[in-house]
Amino acid sequence: MKKTAMAVAIASVTAMAAQAGTVTSDGADIVLKTKGGLEAKTADGKASFKVGGRIQLDYNSYDGVMNAVPGKDGSDLFFRRARLELEGHYSDWGYLMSYNLIESGSIDQLHTTYMGFGDLAALTFGQQKEDFGLEDTGSSKWITAMERSLPANAFDTGNNVGAKLHGANDLITYSLGVYKQDIDQNNDLDSAFTARFVVRPMYSENSLIHLGAGYTTRDGKFTQLGSRLGVRGGESGSGAGRIRSRYTGSAVADELEAWNGELAGSFGPMHVMAEYFDGEISGANGAPDIEADGYYVQLGWILTGETRTYKTAIGAFDKIKPSSPSGAWEVFARYDELDVSDTDNIAPVQLIGETGNTLTLGVNWYANELVKIALNYVHAETDEKIGGEDDGDAIVSRIQFAF
Amino acid sequence: MKKTAMAVAIASVTAMAAQAGTVTSDGADIVLKTKGGLEAKTADGKASFKVGGRIQLDYNSYDGVMNAVPGKDGSDLFFRRARLELEGHYSDWGYLMSYNLIESGSIDQLHTTYMGFGDLAALTFGQQKEDFGLEDTGSSKWITAMERSLPANAFDTGNNVGAKLHGANDLITYSLGVYKQDIDQNNDLDSAFTARFVVRPMYSENSLIHLGAGYTTRDGKFTQLGSRLGVRGGESGSGAGRIRSRYTGSAVADELEAWNGELAGSFGPMHVMAEYFDGEISGANGAPDIEADGYYVQLGWILTGETRTYKTAIGAFDKIKPSSPSGAWEVFARYDELDVSDTDNIAPVQLIGETGNTLTLGVNWYANELVKIALNYVHAETDEKIGGEDDGDAIVSRIQFAF
Amino acid sequence: MKKTAMAVAIASVTAMAAQAGTVTSDGADIVLKTKGGLEAKTADGKASFKVGGRIQLDYNSYDGVMNAVPGKDGSDLFFRRARLELEGHYSDWGYLMSYNLIESGSIDQLHTTYMGFGDLAALTFGQQKEDFGLEDTGSSKWITAMERSLPANAFDTGNNVGAKLHGANDLITYSLGVYKQDIDQNNDLDSAFTARFVVRPMYSENSLIHLGAGYTTRDGKFTQLGSRLGVRGGESGSGAGRIRSRYTGSAVADELEAWNGELAGSFGPMHVMAEYFDGEISGANGAPDIEADGYYVQLGWILTGETRTYKTAIGAFDKIKPSSPSGAWEVFARYDELDVSDTDNIAPVQLIGETGNTLTLGVNWYANELVKIALNYVHAETDEKIGGEDDGDAIVSRIQFAF
Helix, strand or coil: CHHHHHHHHHHHHHHHHHHCEEEEECCCCEEEECCCCEEEEECCCCEEEEEEEEEEEEEEEECHHHECCCCCCEEEEEEEEEEEEEEEEECCEEEEEEEECCCCCEEEEEEEEECCCCCCCEEEEEEEECCCCHHHHCCCCCCCCCCCCHHHHHCCCCEEEEEEEEEECCCEEEEEEEEECCCCCCCCEEEEEEEEEEEEEEECCCEEEEEEEEEEEEEEEECEEEEECCCCCCCCCCCECEEEEEECCCCCEEEEEEEEEEEEEEECCEEEEEEEEEEEEEECCCCCCEEEEEEEEEEEEECCCCCCCEECCCCEECCCCCCCCCCEEEEEEEEEEEECCCCCCCCCEEEECCEEEEEEEEEEEECCCCEEEEEEEEEEEEEEEECCEEEEEEEEEEEEEEC | CHHHHHHHHHHHHHHHHHHCEEEEECCCCEEEECCCCEEEEECCCCEEEEEEEEEEEEEEEECHHHECCCCCCEEEEEEEEEEEEEEEEECCEEEEEEEECCCCCEEEEEEEEECCCCCCCEEEEEEEECCCCHHHHCCCCCCCCCCCCHHHHHCCCCEEEEEEEEEECCCEEEEEEEEECCCCCCCCEEEEEEEEEEEEEEECCCEEEEEEEEEEEEEEEECEEEEECCCCCCCCCCCECEEEEEECCCCCEEEEEEEEEEEEEEECCEEEEEEEEEEEEEECCCCCCEEEEEEEEEEEEECCCCCCCEECCCCEECCCCCCCCCCEEEEEEEEEEEECCCCCCCCCEEEECCEEEEEEEEEEEECCCCEEEEEEEEEEEEEEEECCEEEEEEEEEEEEEEC | CHHHHHHHHHHHHHHHHHHCEEEEECCCCEEEECCCCEEEEECCCCEEEEEEEEEEEEEEEECHHHECCCCCCEEEEEEEEEEEEEEEEECCEEEEEEEECCCCCEEEEEEEEECCCCCCCEEEEEEEECCCCHHHHCCCCCCCCCCCCHHHHHCCCCEEEEEEEEEECCCEEEEEEEEECCCCCCCCEEEEEEEEEEEEEEECCCEEEEEEEEEEEEEEEECEEEEECCCCCCCCCCCECEEEEEECCCCCEEEEEEEEEEEEEEECCEEEEEEEEEEEEEECCCCCCEEEEEEEEEEEEECCCCCCCEECCCCEECCCCCCCCCCEEEEEEEEEEEECCCCCCCCCEEEECCEEEEEEEEEEEECCCCEEEEEEEEEEEEEEEECCEEEEEEEEEEEEEEC
């Protein structure tokens, strides 16, 4: 009987070999993975490669103050993001290439990281996130609402070319970096210093308390502080409306300074997160400063019981992995506010909207690990009328495939 | 003896393991494939990934009416297409990213598909083919002649952003979609509705009869109907000549409507295919309509005996797989005609060429599954002289690597 | 005992199968490899695929004549190159897609090669290197200094669209090609013929003597001969300074002719290489010719004992593979000179710098097979002052990840 079993085992191996070719490695053992993308890593952890990407297709419809031409209704079907992403590592060095396919192609992130000092002191060189704020540091694939909050947008540092020292363990995450303009020179940044520190007083599989603070100081050419009112897209020549305080004429600021505080908790299927931002641009040649501050509070509940994953390496939330083949369902509410009114509305400063807020209610269906279908309702209000309108409503929706 | 055989079997496995590393999956069993590109799919069919691309390098030489500067000879060596393509699926959702590398990069296709309703009702969202016409719906990699026919070019819908419901079984293929302008806004399309229906009264491995019809109605800004005379490329400032009916000045049409009929048969190494197109653009603000119609008939014979493959999912022909290591040889002839003369040649309409036709004779060498070498002779005639010329000849050739 | 061993062998195979999925091929046996990128090839050699790329992030600081605004100090942090590269082959045909990610994307190389005539007669069609000069034919990833020498830059043929016959064995490497303008039409090349011949009187694992000669003749539109003074980058509106002889006004040359000689030796950890270039552009419509010539000599020593690898297929040096986990260290010195003074400095010709030379001293750390960290000191001198300066110094550094 034993012999027979062995014979069967061998026969089955042989049979398989007959009907299918073998796949071997010419060096270290390799572990493969495919879920729409492809991932290979050596079993000894020395090398890895991953190809992936993201597609976000949005349909929006909005009215009132949310349209760049207030009072006019707007709607748009457009790709919010489309990226091809390659990453990997060999020995102590890693890299990331993230390329924007839309708008004729541009570099999203492109960097290499030295990991030889261990998890608490990695060095990343190249175009990268500056890591300022919880919502902004998390991937655009796995933020809860479709768009980040008003203050996170107003103080978004973007991805810039520089060097960042960063590290994390279960308790803390930190980053310190210096940067200059992005590769495609889409901003007028001369230099920036940005730091962030996060501590997790509680951190287990199902429970998290996250406290964080960030600071950035930036030299360059700045002309305004503000944000779109919760939506993107819009027909050409139109687009989504903005609340902002900006210089008219040739006045300009040569410095921007901002700080923020982060608070988040995740307990089983529920999470709460909130951030406060405060900053200003310092007018050059006698131009007045422009100040802005704002906050958001967000509550989310995953009806199907999953917990948001969290990446200590960046100190931010990550994907939701549905535990059922029919996917995971999440509902959430977010209220945010941005106040740019702390300057007189006289030349060379022009206030638009003064203070704006949005309430976002949404439902997300995570069809599987790669696919998120989002439907958000957004109600926006402004303190001062813009083009005769001081509120607006939007329905925004997204199909996302992130492999 | 038996024991010895077993021992040998085990020893050989062990030996191989000693000289080469193993490759395993961390989840479902994976089947790999490489033929210049790379493909991975799980054995359970739940996930897949594929990276591929196409390179088409053309050399053309033409004279007479085929040159944009009629009477001048033209020749060009250029890349007709160069694309990087990623596709895959996970569970019920799939995606395709096809990126044009030439001309600084642009999106060819970018979409995600929900396949949960089965093969007869798939939903594709994003930039995609509209599926109008047999020649146009088939891949540019595997059309028989190097360029599509005059009427297929005149009524080419391009790839646009929208949503398409489509399905197929062995008997039928259908698609219904609504679209707007492509991502890069290279056209002035406001909205389009396009439908196609194909039936296969006969369909087996070696025999096919294909009948199809399509319809499209489009709102936007249109200024002409016409087509290049069979060739592409051309020195800058010159290029290939066109037959067309177009508005002069500021006249414009705000609607385009077209339909077509498709007929094809494939019997062993021979195929015949023909299409008829009829359409018009409707002048706005009192501008007259512009009408066009045309057809082509094509006969092909694979000398080495292979049969053209056919994809029911899109209802169109696909690649030829050579059965011999020395490749497959195909000869073909195509006659096409486009008539844009059904309007008076007075302002604001300008007729160029009135009616044009081309006769294309060609030979294709499918060196292997990935490589096609094409040599076409094209003779073009127009009813009315363009720049003193009413006919022209071209030799066009291509090296194609499609992995 | 024997049976037990067998049983254990089978049990271990079975156990592995239980905890990890299998990876098989649906055809020929496949060998996989990952070192940051991914490579698959069939064991029978019939097909292969490879995805890789390169990231070069530079930081420069320079003064004196090396700045485009002489006398002004300059410094820059920028990506020198960022490319995504796909290559593969199937049966007798291969391809390469190399795409520049920076500056909105452009094609570096894009070609297909017929290999059916064997290693001594390959035919490559598409955008490719013309192979003129030892330093230029080698990959930008594995040249010793960060930038190629002054004369190699002055006579750089770039990558153009054409057809090249090329071949190699252990003794010789040759290439003969005809070309036209690159895809993106960044040059005014009408046609070019370029040839190179290399012979290796000595060639073993640790010893190499390389002798080569090249010739190119080019029709098109040329307005100058010259080179940057050893550095790249620079703030916008500034950039690195150049030595050159150029036409002022509308004078132009319609022909360029150049030849070069190559000499290199590699003995264990030491290498020496030298090249001489001589060429001229022939003024059209009575404009005078402009001549230039130059040379460089380079000495390198790998302190850790490795030998530079060498590719006979292209007749050029390639990567250094560190034999120790702590990487390989290399020091080198290069002296180069470019003389563009052989024309009177009167209209329509303007001489800038007349003769320039640079001395480059550098140290390279090959952290592993993929990562090179370079630090170069460059001292430049010119015969004639440019903006009041006739020398300058630079510190240039690079982090390179090439997977």
